[in-house]
Amino acid sequence: MSLRSLFLLAFVFASLPFIFRNPYLGALMWSWLGFMNPHKLTFGFTQFFPFAAIVAAVTILGLIASKEPKRMPWCGVVVLWLLFWLWTSLSYLQAENPKYAYEELTRFGKINFMLIVTMLLLTSRRRIEGLLVVIVGSLFFYGVKGGIFTLRGGGEGTVWGPEKSFIAGNNELAFALVVVMPLAWYFYEQYQRSYKWVRYGLPVVGALTVLSILGSQSRGAFLAVGAMLVVFWMRARRKLMPTLLIVVGAVSALLFMPADWTERMQSIQEYELDKSAQVRINAWKTAINLANDQPFMGGGFRAFVPEVFEKYAPDPTNVRDVHSIYFEVLGEQGYVGLALYLLMGIAVLVTCSRIIGLGKRYRDLVWAADLARMAQVSFIGYAVGGAFLGLAYFDLPYTIMALVACTYAVVRDQIRTAEEKAKLPTPQPVVQRPAQPTWSRPGA
Numbered sequence: 497m498s499l500r501s502l503f504l505l506a507f508v509f510a511s512l513p514f515i516f517r518n519p520y521l522g523a524l525m526w527s528w529l530g531f532m533n534p535h536k537l538t539f540g541f542t543q544f545f546p547f548a549a550i551v552a553a554v555t556i557l558g559l560i561a562s563k564e565p566k567r568m569p570w571c572g573v574v575v576l577w578l579l580f581w582l583w584t585s586l587s588y589l590q591a592e593n594p595k596y597a598y599e600e601l602t603r604f605g606k607i608n609f610m611l612i613v614t615m616l617l618l619t620s621r622r623r624i625e626g627l628l629v630v631i632v633g634s635l636f637f638y639g640v641k642g643g644i645f646t647l648r649g650g651g652e653g654t655v656w657g658p659e660k661s662f663i664a665g666n667n668e669l670a671f672a673l674v675v676v677m678p679l680a681w682y683f684y685e686q687y688q689r690s691y692k693w694v695r696y697g698l699p700v701v702g703a704l705t706v707l708s709i710l711g712s713q714s715r716g717a718f719l720a721v722g723a724m725l726v727v728f729w730m731r732a733r734r735k736l737m738p739t740l741l742i743v744v745g746a747v748s749a750l751l752f753m754p755a756d757w758t759e760r761m762q763s764i765q766e767y768e769l770d771k772s773a774q775v776r777i778n779a780w781k782t783a784i785n786l787a788n789d790q791p792f793m794g795g796g797f798r799a800f801v802p803e804v805f806e807k808y809a810p811d812p813t814n815v816r817d818v819h820s821i822y823f824e825v826l827g828e829q830g831y832v833g834l835a836l837y838l839l840m841g842i843a844v845l846v847t848c849s850r851i852i853g854l855g856k857r858y859r860d861l862v863w864a865a866d867l868a869r870m871a872q873v874s875f876i877g878y879a880v881g882g883a884f885l886g887l888a889y890f891d892l893p894y895t896i897m898a899l900v901a902c903t904y905a906v907v908r909d910q911i912r913t914a915e916e917k918a919k920l921p922t923p924q925p926v927v928q929r930p931a932q933p934t935w936s937r938p939g940a
Contacts, residue, residue, distance in 0.1 A: 501542040504534055508547050515554045519562055520623055522555025523614040524630050530607075530891055532634035536658035552610055559613060566616045569905030573847050573897055574615075576840040581608050583833050584797070591796025592804050600797035600889065607891045611898045618902035621863060628679055628867075631895065635676045636701055638669060643704025646711030655711040662890050670709045670717030671881045674724055675892055677705060678873035681728065685866050699740070720881030728873045776884070779818045782809040783827030787834075794830035821882035828888075837888070841875060844897055847904050848872045854907055858914070864907045871900050 508525070515522035529535070529548045536543060559566070568574065584604060591597035618624050642655035657669035680698060688695040709717050729739065779800065785808035786795050795804060806812045818824045826834045848868035855865020878893050 498539045501538040501540055504538055504542055504547075505545075508551065512550070512554050515551065516558040516561070519555045519558035519613075520617045520626075522551055522558060523610075523617050524626060525551045526555060526610055527614070527627060527630045527895070528634055531631055532637055533658040533661045533663075536661055552606075552613075555610075556613060559616065565619075567619075567905075568612075569615055569618075569901045571847060571901050571904055572843040573840065573901045573904075576836060576843050577608075577894070577897060580829075580833065580836040580840055581605075583793075583836055584829055587793040587796045587829050587833060589796075590790070590793055592799045593796070593801045596801075597797035597799075604797075604889045607889075607894060611891075611894055614895075615898050615902055618898070619906070621906060624867075624899060624902055624906065625683075627895075627899065628682070631892070632676055632680045632683070635663075635672055636680065636705060638663070639673050639705030639708045640701055642669070642673075642708030642711055643706070646707045647704075649711075651711065653711070654713050655708050662887065662892075666712040667714040667716055667885055668887060668890075670712035670714040671720065671878075671885050671887060672890075672892055673705050673709050674717055674720045674877045674881055675874045675896075677702065677721075678724065678728055678870035678877070679896075682867050682870040686863060716881050716884030719884070720877045723880040724873055724877035727876050775814045775816050776819050778809055778811045778814045779816050780820060780823045783818055783820075783823040785809075786827045787830055791831045794826065794828050794833060797828055799828045817886050819884060819886050821886065821888040824886045824888045840897070841879065844875055844900055845872055847900055848875075851900075851904055851907055854911065858911065860914075861907055861910065864903050867903055868900065871896055 508529075511521065511525060515525060526548055529551060535545060535547055581604070585601065588594075588597055588601050614627070618627065638655075638657055645653065645655055654666050655669065656666050657663035657672075663669040663672045680702060684694060684698045688698075706721070709721050782800065782805055786799065786804060789808065800815075800818050802815050805815045809815075818827060821837075822834065825837045829837070848871050851861075851868035852865045855861045855863075855868070874896055875893070882888070
């Protein structure tokens with residue numbers, strides 16, 4: 497057994513008593529295992545050891561035993577999210593590929609269930625920011641690692657993620673980094689004046705992450721990071737550092753990356769001649785034909801199998817993953833599922849706008865407004881990059897949804913508390929009158 501495996505085993509199992517006493521720590525540990533996938537960096541049996549399942553079980557037991565108040569942050573985002581989860585479960589009943597559909601149904605169900613547990617625990621700004629630190633730190637680990645790899649190789653080679661995970665592929669890793677970058681900027685805006693390591697460290701980490709995205713050779717991520725940086729610049733309260741990041745990214749792409757990278761990015765404009773693009777278009781048309789045939793519930797999870805391509809594809813010989821969150825949901829969940837999916841994303845953006853509006857009215861809620869701005873930027877990056885990647889059930893966007901819902905709940909609680917205090921009558925000082933003498937006249 498390697499030293500990495502021993503350390504990971506010791507660390508996770510030593511944390512279990514603390515997780516039972518404070519289930520919020522379990523939510524953080526579960527997110528760390530899910531986003532960083534540290535077990536995939538070890539050797540031997542620990543690569544497949546059910547760390548996440550054990551942590552989840554102890555977290556749930558701790559939550560049941562805990563006496564702290566538990567409340568669901570109900571809002572439009574949560575309602576639509578639960579409806580979409582229910583719809584994906586119903587679509588399994590007519591799945592085209594029942595065996596693998598069950599695996600995806602189970603995985604998606606575990607993600608959603610643990611996010612519900614997490615939402616019950618995110619009851620304050622401090623806890624919300626704690627989860628953000630875990631998410632950003634976990635994914636930026638691969639951003640720094642990939643950026644250094646790109647620097648050392650002069651832009652040659654391809655940056656990959658941990659094996660057998662959501663972010664294993666070059667496209668998927670770059671996509672995740674694009675989505676998480678705005679959340680890191682939130683910390684820079686909030687804490688750069690308080691901590692030197694934030695002021696000087698985060699820009700360096702951000703620059704390396706941009707290099708990692710470029711080094712992934714992902715054309716979809718290239719489009720997503722471009723859209724994200726534009727909106728990022730528009731939504732940031734301070735423009736200098738976003739401008740510098742855009743300049744660094746542009747200069748790196750033009751001067752540092754090799755000629756074959758430039759040619760690959762330029763091929764986006766020539767999709768009619770690009771074989772990869774044509775294969776994707778074939779899969780997208782397959783999704784449309786499948787949804788037209790089964791408009792209510794679609795073909796269920798993992799529907800894009802050879803048998804489906806034979807029946808619905810313009811070119812049945814080009815069997816490939818659909819590579820688009822929109823066509824993936826359309827083909828697998830039908831038009832109703834796609835409508836719920838799109839409404840869910842719109843609800844996130846609307847809720848963020850509400851938080852931003854409240855942040856303008858209340859000085860104590862500026863932090864929430866800043867977080868909502870960056871969550872909007874993240875979702876725009878997800879919406880653009882997701883058009884070319886099949887990550888409709890990736891846990892990162894759903895975690896951001898949970899953060900937005902919990903932030904909105906915390907904001908409403910703070911406003912309600914402030915208004916209740918304002919309604920209380922101002923206490924009046926008590927005036928004590930001198931006591932009347934009790935003596936009587938002599939001879940009375």
